[in-house]
Amino acid sequence: MTDLSSKKKESFQVLLQQLQLTEDAMVEHFRDALIDRVVVEKKQKKWHFFFQFERIIPSSLMSRFTTQLDRSFSHIANVTSTFNVLDQSVTEELVHDYWKHCVQEIDGMAPPLLKLLNEQLPKVQGHKVVLNVRNETEGMAIKNKYSGILANIFQTYGFPILTIDTVVNQDSSANNDYEEFRKAKEKEDQERALMAMVEMQKKEAEKDQGDAGVPDGPVSIGLTIKDDADLRRLEEIVDEERRVTVEGYVFHAETKELRSGRTLLTFKITDYTSSIMVKMFSRDKEDAAIFNVIKKGMWLKVRGSVQNDTFVRDLVMIGNDVNEIRPKLRKDKARDGEKRVELHLHTPMSQMDAVSSVSDLVSQAAKWGHSAIAITDHAVAQSFPEAFGAGKKNDIKILYGVEANLVDDGVPIAYNSAHRLLADDTYIVFDVETTGLSAVYDTIIELAAVKVQNGDIVDRFESFANPHRRLSSTIIELTGITDDMVENAPEVDDVLREFHEWIGDAILVAHNASFDMGFLNTGCKKIGIGKLPNPVIDTLELGRLLFPDMKNHRLNTLAKKLDVELTQHHRAIYDAEATGYILIKMLKEAAEKGIEYHDQMNDYMGQGNAYKRARPHHITLLAQTEAGLKNLFKLVSISHLNYFYRVPRIPRSVLQKYREGILVGSACDKGEVFETMMQKSMEEAEEAAQFYDYLEVMPKPVYSHLIELELVRDERSLENIITNIVKLGEKLNLPVVATGNVHYLNPNDKIYRKILVNSQGGANPLNRHRLPDVHFRTTDEMLDEFSFLGKEKAKEIVVTNTNKVAEMVDVIKPIKDDLYTPKIDGADEEMRNMSYGMARSIYGEELPEIVEARLEKELKSIIDNGFAVIYLISHKLVKKSLNDGYLVGSRGSVGSSFVATMTEITEVNPLPPHYVCPKCKKSEFFDDGSVGSGFDLPDKDCPNCGIRYTKDGHDIPFETFLGFKGDKVPDIDLSAPRYQLKRLVTSKFARRTVNSKCGMIG
Known part of the structure; x- marks a missing residue:
C-alpha cells in the first residue's frame, strides 16, 4: 500500500471520529474506506467529497453517514459527495435495501406511479432491475421518463449502471383493479364534460338575454345622422364645441359599470388626420346592451359636443348619436373599366425606406383587379420569395425587378477631343452662377473667366446678367448675388455673345464641366451660335484621376490640397480664378503621368476604381424571362461584391453584358433621363433615353421635393418636364409608363415611413425635405395626376402602356420546385x-x-x-x-x-x-x-x-x-x-x- 493511500485511509477514520460514528458496525463496514479527494469552492462555500469504498454500504449506514456529514459541516459549507465502490457486486437484497430510499428521491412523479413503485420490491437479474406494471402505458411511462433517473440515483451510492425494465403483471386481480380505475375515470370525465356543457349553455342564455334589443344590422345609438351632415376633420377640432360631427375608425373600445348603475362607453376614433376619445353614458339597459356592440375595427359616424375633460386632461367628445358606416376603404373602380399595373414598388426589403409588406401590396393589387404588379426594391431581390407566395395565393402575375444604381464605366475628363499640346495651349477657365440647376428652365446670372497662358493668368472676363426674375433666398445665400446686383445688368444673350468672341478657339476649363457647359451650350443655341466646338477639360474628373485617394474632389478641397487661395466660394470670378491656378498645378501632375495632348486624357477614363468616382443614376430592371431573372441575380451579386461604394453599383458595360432577358426602365427623378431633361437639353435627354426599353414618369406629388429644393422652379415647369419625356417616348417609339414609386400602401401610412426615415438623421438625404406622397394609387387616382396631358394621353401612359410592359414579361418562378444545391467539385x-x-x-x-x-x-x-x-x-x-x-x-x-x-x-x-x-x-x-x-x-x-x-x-x-x-x-x-x-x-x-x-x- 502506498503512503498516499494510507494517508487517505487515516483521513477517513479521522472523519468518522469527527462525525461520532465509532460503533463497531460502522467501523467494520468502513474499514477500507478512504477520502480520495475534496474539491473546495470558497466563493460558493461548497465542499464536494470523493469517497472510495471496498463494497456497497447498507442503506441505513449510508443514510446515517451522509446525514452526519452534512450536519457536521453545515456551518462551514454546503456538502455533497460522490461514492466510488471497487466491488460493485449487486444482489437482490442490496437493491431492495436501497429501493424505497431511491424512489423517494424522484421529484415530480405522478402519485399512481409513485404508489406502484413503493408497493413492490423489484426482481434483480444481474444488473437488470425488473418492475411489475399493470399495463403497457405504465411500463412506457416508467421506462421513458424515470428509468434513467432511478439508475442515476442508484449510481450515486456506488451501484454499477443498472437497467430498469418493466413487465406487465398478468395477475387478473391487478388488471381488474386497473380496469375499474379506468372506468371510474372515464365516468368522472363524462360527468365533468356534461357539467361544463350545462354551464356554457347557461352563459349563452344569459348573454342572449343581455343582448336583447341589440339590432341585427348596422349599430345605431340615438338619432340617425344624415349624409349631408357637416363633417369635421379631427385635426380641425382644437377647442370646445357645442355640436360637431366626425367619422372614422375605432381603434379602442371598452365599457365600464359605474356605481350609479349606468354604463360608461369609451372608445377612441381616428380619421387619420388626428384622433379623439368619445364618451357615452347609458340611459337604460337597452343602451347598455348596445354599448357592448361597439368594438375595435368598426367605422362610426359620431355627433356630440367637445369638452375639456379634467380626468384625461384633453379634449373629449361626449357622444349623443352614433351610426355605424361602411369602412372608408379605397377601391379601384377605374372609370373606363381598364386597370393599371404598378411597375415601380418598394417593400421593407428596400432597407429603412418602405413600410408595407409585399404580401399586403400584392393582395391590394389583386383586390383592385390589377393583372400584375412589379417588385423593384433598392438593389436587392430579398422580397422575391414572399412576393412569389403572395402572387400564387392571390392569383396575380408578379414582375420581378430591382431599382439599381447605374454608373458609367468612366466619366469623361475631356470633351470635344482635339490633338492639341497641353503645355503650349491657351485655356479659358470659367464658371457660371445661375438661378437654379436646370439649363432648360433656369438662366445665367453671372459669367466669369480667366485666360491662362504659359502657366499664368493673363486676362479676365466678368459680367452679371439680368434674369428678369427675382432670385430665391437659397441662390442669394449660396452665391452672395442679390437682386440689386443683377437688376441693371446686361441681357444674358449679350453677355454670351461677348464671351464667345473673347474665348476664340481656346480650351475651355470648368470644375464639373458638364453643368457649366450645359448652360453655356443651351444659351448659345438660343442666340444662334450653336453648340461650342472648343475642346473642354473637367478639373473635377481630372482631380479624381490624379488624386484618387482624396475623400472628395470639391473645388475648396482641391484648393486646400494644392495650396491655392479660394477667397469667396460660389462667386463666379473667384471660383474661376482659383480653378485657373488649380489647373496650372494639375497640368504639371498630368505631364508626369505622360498626358501631353488633350485627346490623351480620356485614355485614362475608367482606370482604377472609376466606378467610385462616377455619380450613380437610378434605373429599373425587370426580369423578362427566366434567363433574365438569372442575369438579374448575377447583377445584384456583382453590384454588392465587386462594385460596392456607399451603394451597390452596376457599371453600364456590366449591365450590357448581362442585359439579355431584362427590361430597363428610366426610374425616378434620380434617373438620368429625368435629370437630363430637367437640367440639360432635349437633345441630350434623347441621347440618354436611347439606352432604355421604356421611360417612366411619376405623379407630380412624387416629384414635389424637387420644387422645395429649388431644382425645379414650379409645378408648371414640372409639368413641362413630364410632357417632354412623354414626347421623347413618342419620338423614339419607347413606351412611356406612369409609375408610383410606391413605398407604402395607403396615404395615411406615410407617417410610418416618416418615422423610419427620420430615425436615420442626416445620414439619409430624404431628411433634407418633406417626404413626397408615394402610396399605392388606384387607376383613377393616377389618371387624375396626369390629367394635364389630356384624357387620351393620360390613359395611354397609365393603363395601356403599363399593361403592355407587363405583357412583355413572361410568367416567372423565382422559387423552383426542386432543390438546387450549390456545386463544389469533389x-x-x-x-x-x-x-x-x-x-x-x-x-x-x-x-x-x-x-x-x-x-x-x-x-x-x-x-x-x-x-x-x-x-x-x-x-x-x-x-x-x-x-x-x-x-x-x-x-x-x-x-x-x-x-x-x-x-x-x-x-x-x-x-x-x-x-x-x-x-x-x-x-x-x-x-x-x-x-x-x-x-x-x-x-x-x-x-x-x-x-x-x-x-x-x-x-x-x-x-x-x-x-x-x-x-x-x-x-x-x-x-x-x-x-x-x-x-x-x-x-x-x-x-x-x-x-x-x-x-x-x-
Missing part, C-alpha cells in the same frame, strides 16, 4: 473522407460497428440527396470563423447528425453514451437506454492503458435532423459564442437537463 468525396478520418482519429482504424453503421447511414442520405455541399460549406464557415478567433457553435437539430460532429460543424456527439480511450481507442457503448448522456457516466480508466476514459454521446436519432427518410433539406443554424452554453452545463443535473430537453449543445 464535395461528396471530401465529406466522406473528412468524416471517416475524424472518426478513425477518435475510435481507431477499425471503427466499432455502431460508429461505422451510423456514418454510412448518414453519408448515404446526405450524398444521395445532394446535401454534401451544404455540409461542406457549413464546415468551412465554422472552421474559418474559429481560425480567425470568432467563436461559433451550432444550435438546433443538427446536433443529431454524427457526420456534422465528425466534420466539426457541431460539438454534440449523437451516438449512444460511451467511453473511449484517447490513447488506444478502446470504446464501450451503452445502447440499452440505461444512460441519458455520456456526461453522466462515472469516471473510469481504460483497462489497457490505465488512463482516464473520455466520456461522450447523447443518444440522439439522426431522423431528428433529416427526417425518417433522410431527405429533409438540412437547416444548419450557427450562433456564437459557444462558451455561454458551456458555462450552463457545470453540474450533472444541468448537463442532463440540457441534453435530454434540447438534444444538442452548440
Whole structure:
C-alpha cells in the first residue's frame, strides 16, 4: 500500500471520529474506506467529497453517514459527495435495501406511479432491475421518463449502471383493479364534460338575454345622422364645441359599470388626420346592451359636443348619436373599366425606406383587379420569395425587378477631343452662377473667366446678367448675388455673345464641366451660335484621376490640397480664378503621368476604381424571362461584391453584358433621363433615353421635393418636364409608363415611413425635405395626376402602356420546385473522407460497428440527396470563423447528425453514451437506454492503458435532423459564442437537463 493511500485511509477514520460514528458496525463496514479527494469552492462555500469504498454500504449506514456529514459541516459549507465502490457486486437484497430510499428521491412523479413503485420490491437479474406494471402505458411511462433517473440515483451510492425494465403483471386481480380505475375515470370525465356543457349553455342564455334589443344590422345609438351632415376633420377640432360631427375608425373600445348603475362607453376614433376619445353614458339597459356592440375595427359616424375633460386632461367628445358606416376603404373602380399595373414598388426589403409588406401590396393589387404588379426594391431581390407566395395565393402575375444604381464605366475628363499640346495651349477657365440647376428652365446670372497662358493668368472676363426674375433666398445665400446686383445688368444673350468672341478657339476649363457647359451650350443655341466646338477639360474628373485617394474632389478641397487661395466660394470670378491656378498645378501632375495632348486624357477614363468616382443614376430592371431573372441575380451579386461604394453599383458595360432577358426602365427623378431633361437639353435627354426599353414618369406629388429644393422652379415647369419625356417616348417609339414609386400602401401610412426615415438623421438625404406622397394609387387616382396631358394621353401612359410592359414579361418562378444545391467539385468525396478520418482519429482504424453503421447511414442520405455541399460549406464557415478567433457553435437539430460532429460543424456527439480511450481507442457503448448522456457516466480508466476514459454521446436519432427518410433539406443554424452554453452545463443535473430537453449543445 502506498503512503498516499494510507494517508487517505487515516483521513477517513479521522472523519468518522469527527462525525461520532465509532460503533463497531460502522467501523467494520468502513474499514477500507478512504477520502480520495475534496474539491473546495470558497466563493460558493461548497465542499464536494470523493469517497472510495471496498463494497456497497447498507442503506441505513449510508443514510446515517451522509446525514452526519452534512450536519457536521453545515456551518462551514454546503456538502455533497460522490461514492466510488471497487466491488460493485449487486444482489437482490442490496437493491431492495436501497429501493424505497431511491424512489423517494424522484421529484415530480405522478402519485399512481409513485404508489406502484413503493408497493413492490423489484426482481434483480444481474444488473437488470425488473418492475411489475399493470399495463403497457405504465411500463412506457416508467421506462421513458424515470428509468434513467432511478439508475442515476442508484449510481450515486456506488451501484454499477443498472437497467430498469418493466413487465406487465398478468395477475387478473391487478388488471381488474386497473380496469375499474379506468372506468371510474372515464365516468368522472363524462360527468365533468356534461357539467361544463350545462354551464356554457347557461352563459349563452344569459348573454342572449343581455343582448336583447341589440339590432341585427348596422349599430345605431340615438338619432340617425344624415349624409349631408357637416363633417369635421379631427385635426380641425382644437377647442370646445357645442355640436360637431366626425367619422372614422375605432381603434379602442371598452365599457365600464359605474356605481350609479349606468354604463360608461369609451372608445377612441381616428380619421387619420388626428384622433379623439368619445364618451357615452347609458340611459337604460337597452343602451347598455348596445354599448357592448361597439368594438375595435368598426367605422362610426359620431355627433356630440367637445369638452375639456379634467380626468384625461384633453379634449373629449361626449357622444349623443352614433351610426355605424361602411369602412372608408379605397377601391379601384377605374372609370373606363381598364386597370393599371404598378411597375415601380418598394417593400421593407428596400432597407429603412418602405413600410408595407409585399404580401399586403400584392393582395391590394389583386383586390383592385390589377393583372400584375412589379417588385423593384433598392438593389436587392430579398422580397422575391414572399412576393412569389403572395402572387400564387392571390392569383396575380408578379414582375420581378430591382431599382439599381447605374454608373458609367468612366466619366469623361475631356470633351470635344482635339490633338492639341497641353503645355503650349491657351485655356479659358470659367464658371457660371445661375438661378437654379436646370439649363432648360433656369438662366445665367453671372459669367466669369480667366485666360491662362504659359502657366499664368493673363486676362479676365466678368459680367452679371439680368434674369428678369427675382432670385430665391437659397441662390442669394449660396452665391452672395442679390437682386440689386443683377437688376441693371446686361441681357444674358449679350453677355454670351461677348464671351464667345473673347474665348476664340481656346480650351475651355470648368470644375464639373458638364453643368457649366450645359448652360453655356443651351444659351448659345438660343442666340444662334450653336453648340461650342472648343475642346473642354473637367478639373473635377481630372482631380479624381490624379488624386484618387482624396475623400472628395470639391473645388475648396482641391484648393486646400494644392495650396491655392479660394477667397469667396460660389462667386463666379473667384471660383474661376482659383480653378485657373488649380489647373496650372494639375497640368504639371498630368505631364508626369505622360498626358501631353488633350485627346490623351480620356485614355485614362475608367482606370482604377472609376466606378467610385462616377455619380450613380437610378434605373429599373425587370426580369423578362427566366434567363433574365438569372442575369438579374448575377447583377445584384456583382453590384454588392465587386462594385460596392456607399451603394451597390452596376457599371453600364456590366449591365450590357448581362442585359439579355431584362427590361430597363428610366426610374425616378434620380434617373438620368429625368435629370437630363430637367437640367440639360432635349437633345441630350434623347441621347440618354436611347439606352432604355421604356421611360417612366411619376405623379407630380412624387416629384414635389424637387420644387422645395429649388431644382425645379414650379409645378408648371414640372409639368413641362413630364410632357417632354412623354414626347421623347413618342419620338423614339419607347413606351412611356406612369409609375408610383410606391413605398407604402395607403396615404395615411406615410407617417410610418416618416418615422423610419427620420430615425436615420442626416445620414439619409430624404431628411433634407418633406417626404413626397408615394402610396399605392388606384387607376383613377393616377389618371387624375396626369390629367394635364389630356384624357387620351393620360390613359395611354397609365393603363395601356403599363399593361403592355407587363405583357412583355413572361410568367416567372423565382422559387423552383426542386432543390438546387450549390456545386463544389469533389464535395461528396471530401465529406466522406473528412468524416471517416475524424472518426478513425477518435475510435481507431477499425471503427466499432455502431460508429461505422451510423456514418454510412448518414453519408448515404446526405450524398444521395445532394446535401454534401451544404455540409461542406457549413464546415468551412465554422472552421474559418474559429481560425480567425470568432467563436461559433451550432444550435438546433443538427446536433443529431454524427457526420456534422465528425466534420466539426457541431460539438454534440449523437451516438449512444460511451467511453473511449484517447490513447488506444478502446470504446464501450451503452445502447440499452440505461444512460441519458455520456456526461453522466462515472469516471473510469481504460483497462489497457490505465488512463482516464473520455466520456461522450447523447443518444440522439439522426431522423431528428433529416427526417425518417433522410431527405429533409438540412437547416444548419450557427450562433456564437459557444462558451455561454458551456458555462450552463457545470453540474450533472444541468448537463442532463440540457441534453435530454434540447438534444444538442452548440
